[in-house]
Amino acid sequence: MNVTKLMKGNEALAEAAIRAGCDAYFGYPITPQSEVLEYLAREMPRHNRIVLQAESEVASINMVYGAAGAGFRAMTSSSSPGFSLMQEGISYLAGAELPCLLVNVNRAGPGLGTIQPGQGDYFQATKGGGHGDYRLIVLAPASVQEMADHVFLGFDLADQYRNPVVILSDGAIGQMMEKVTFKPYQKPTVDKSWATTGKPASRKRNAISSLFIQPERMEQHNLKLTEKFNRIRESEVRFEEVNTDDADYLLVAYGLSARIAQKAMDLARAKGLRVGLLRPITLFPFPEKRLRELATQVQGMLTVELNSGQMVEDVRLAVEGRVPLARYGRMGGMIFTPEEIERQLETLFEKAYAN
Amino acid sequence: MQTDETVTHACVPDDYDVAYHRPAALMDVNMHYCPGCAHSLVHKLLMEVVDELGIQDQTIGVAPVGCSVFAYEYMDIDMQEAAHGRACAVATAIKRLMPDKFVFTYQGDGDLAAIGIAETLHAINRGENILIVFMNNAVYGMTSGQMAPTTLPGMKTTTSPFGRDTKFYGAPMKIAELVAQLPGSSYVTRQVVNSAHGVRKTKQALLKAFEWQKQNTGTCLIEIIGNCPSNWRMTPLEASRFIDEEMVKAFPVGDIKTPDQPSLEPTPENL
Numbered sequence: 001m002n003v004t005k006l007m008k009g010n011e012a013l014a015e016a017a018i019r020a021g022c023d024a025y026f027g028y029p030i031t032p033q034s035e036v037l038e039y040l041a042r043e044m045p046r047h048n049r050i051v052l053q054a055e056s057e058v059a060s061i062n063m064v065y066g067a068a069g070a071g072f073r074a075m076t077s078s079s080s081p082g083f084s085l086m087q088e089g090i091s092y093l094a095g096a097e098l099p100c101l102l103v104n105v106n107r108a109g110p111g112l113g114t115i116q117p118g119q120g121d122y123f124q125a126t127k128g129g130g131h132g133d134y135r136l137i138v139l140a141p142a143s144v145q146e147m148a149d150h151v152f153l154g155f156d157l158a159d160q161y162r163n164p165v166v167i168l169s170d171g172a173i174g175q176m177m178e179k180v181t182f183k184p185y186q187k188p189t190v191d192k193s194w195a196t197t198g199k200p201a202s203r204k205r206n207a208i209s210s211l212f213i214q215p216e217r218m219e220q221h222n223l224k225l226t227e228k229f230n231r232i233r234e235s236e237v238r239f240e241e242v243n244t245d246d247a248d249y250l251l252v253a254y255g256l257s258a259r260i261a262q263k264a265m266d267l268a269r270a271k272g273l274r275v276g277l278l279r280p281i282t283l284f285p286f287p288e289k290r291l292r293e294l295a296t297q298v299q300g301m302l303t304v305e306l307n308s309g310q311m312v313e314d315v316r317l318a319v320e321g322r323v324p325l326a327r328y329g330r331m332g333g334m335i336f337t338p339e340e341i342e343r344q345l346e347t348l349f350e351k352a353y354a355n
Numbered sequence: 356m357q358t359d360e361t362v363t364h365a366c367v368p369d370d371y372d373v374a375y376h377r378p379a380a381l382m383d384v385n386m387h388y389c390p391g392c393a394h395s396l397v398h399k400l401l402m403e404v405v406d407e408l409g410i411q412d413q414t415i416g417v418a419p420v421g422c423s424v425f426a427y428e429y430m431d432i433d434m435q436e437a438a439h440g441r442a443c444a445v446a447t448a449i450k451r452l453m454p455d456k457f458v459f460t461y462q463g464d465g466d467l468a469a470i471g472i473a474e475t476l477h478a479i480n481r482g483e484n485i486l487i488v489f490m491n492n493a494v495y496g497m498t499s500g501q502m503a504p505t506t507l508p509g510m511k512t513t514t515s516p517f518g519r520d521t522k523f524y525g526a527p528m529k530i531a532e533l534v535a536q537l538p539g540s541s542y543v544t545r546q547v548v549n550s551a552h553g554v555r556k557t558k559q560a561l562l563k564a565f566e567w568q569k570q571n572t573g574t575c576l577i578e579i580i581g582n583c584p585s586n587w588r589m590t591p592l593e594a595s596r597f598i599d600e601e602m603v604k605a606f607p608v609g610d611i612k613t614p615d616q617p618s619l620e621p622t623p624e625n626l
């Protein structure tokens with residue numbers, strides 16, 4: 001049975017974790033995501049699940065490692081500075097191929113920055129913020145509904161690929177209240193015979209480790225991971241398109257920026273400029289094929305992000321110079337208005353407006 | 356994970372009584388430890404205890420980053436290899452999710468007392484029902500002998516080439532005494548393994564700690580004065596003497612706290 005509620009993004013995410021059968025949550029307070037820990041501290045015990053306020057994000061991520069290594073559905077959440085602290089642990093999780101869900105409710109930075117929304121952690125999430133050669137599956141919710149949906153999807157993808165999944169949200173999506181519908185969900189049965197649950201006489205011991213001291217074995221492991229990341233690139237690209245059918249110009253934006261870009265698109269269309277929007281839902285894998293196709297259709301692209309230009313680099317790689325590409329961004333917790341973006345379109349594509 | 360290189364041992368003739376067995380829970384493989392290193396001995400003791408308690412199928416170990424990083428290659432139980440210093444956080448999650456299992460961490464002094472001190476103290480403060488086997492060899496063995504928080508005053512290491520200056524680096528951290536202050540710790544003891552007597556006592560301590568874990572008394576920490584002949588630049592025999600003459604002075608041996616006697620001071624009687 002569907003359940004519809006009015007909720008904050010962070011709370012919807014927390015509620016979804018419970019409904020997705022999350023066995024254990026470990027977290028440390030940080031604005032603007034503390035509601036996740038608070039909600040779960042209240043609700044998890046009622047469901048006989050484990051919730052623990054760790055002594056730091058370093059501890060949280062390593063608790064996730066222990067829980068995931070023992071075969072449980074485990075997650076943590078934080079915001080930018082805290083997520084930075086987790087990077088070594090995330091690298092270990094990726095190296096040991098442990099499924100888990102990690103949430104970054106992005107605030108503006110660098111440094112302590114501000115608690116207002118930002119998208120400055122795009123590079124960190126998509127390019128591997130920790131050491132070594134790994135990729136995370138990165139989901140970018142643009143609504144409270146997606147804050148919930150991506151939890152189910154994230155846990156399932158993590159299990160399917162034995163890889164950490166990141167939900168890269170931001171302070172606005174985390175804090176805003178919207179309607180959210182929870183659909184019935186069936187947790188898939190996943191073979192976790194590799195987990196450390198205690199070694200019965202019938203099987204060999206299980207070891208969770210990312211250590212391969214001989215370079216030959218390490219490279220074999222790297223190749224195995226690379227093959228997995230390529231499979232993810234092939235099968236898991238997700239994006240949303242709005243008005244791209246007849247579009248002459250394309251806005252590219254994710255998360256909160258995509259919502260504002262969509263309004264800007266409407267404003268531009270009202271003035272006669274045929275603008276479309278492509279919203280990546282997965283930031284890794286990135287919808288590069290579709291962008292390459294659209295590059296042959298449209299006359300210009302504009303990426304808008306709440307940073308100094310991060311995703312634009314992936315768009316640039318995707319379109320391979322086939323189309324003029326511009327970027328626009330605000331930073332420091334400042335958020336662009338639809339009018340601001342529409343003015344950008346106007347200046348960039350002045351000639352088109354004139355026609 | 357690496358594959359096991361099985362070592363073939365000479366067969367024991369039928370008419371001999373075997374007085375000494377490799378514990379069943381200890382893998383029959385060559386260990387990478389330097390000759391005379393205490394890590395291998397303590398691995399064996401741990402697995403003897405696992406055998407004797409019949410808990411091989413219920414025990415999950417957490418290996419550190421340090422010389423014992425490969426502990427999971429040697430112990431025939433399920434294990435996780437934690438990031439440097441984070442074993443207690445990893446063990447916390449495992450134990451919370453599987454409270455009926457026996458969970459232990461095995462950590463060096465760099466791992467536990469330096470980079471991982473926060474995870475260690477907080478796990479103990481929460482009274483996690485785990486056993487921490489703390490191998491104090493007063494140096495960073497794996498990275499070839501740098502100063503550790505437990506390095507003795509005046510002791511020369513590669514990063515204290517003129518001897519540890521306590522005015523500059525403080526005094527060696529007495530981890531066992533420190534964690535005994537926390538109400539979450541239940542059984543805290545310090546032992547040596549450089550004598551037959553010490554080995555027996557250490558094994559008893561390990562046995563007790565698993566027994567206490569069954570009763571959920573809180574965190575047990577066994578500090579074992581290990582050694583590092585290679586980085587101490589000593590023969591194993593000299594290292595053993597160094598323990599008797601220097602280490603035990605800074606780190607007194609004995610029970611510091613037991614669940615039935617919460618604040619036991621180390622005395623000659625309980626040595």
Ligand SMILES: Cc1ncc(C[n+]2csc(CCOP(=O)(O)OP(=O)(O)O)c2C)c(N)n1
Binds near residue numbers: 422462490495498503
């Ligand atoms: C984050 C991080 N910092 C540093 C290291 C390098 N490192 C590996 S082992 C080690 C010290 C180990 O010393 P100890 O815990 O005392 O164990 P021992 O080898 O003496 O048994 C260090 C610093 C690392 N692997 N990871």
Ligand code: SF4
Binds near residue numbers: 389
């Ligand atoms: S370096 Fe030291 S601690 Fe490491 S194996 Fe050799 S003797 Fe043991």
Ligand SMILES: [Mg+2]
Binds near residue numbers: 463464492493503
């Ligand atoms: Mg050491």
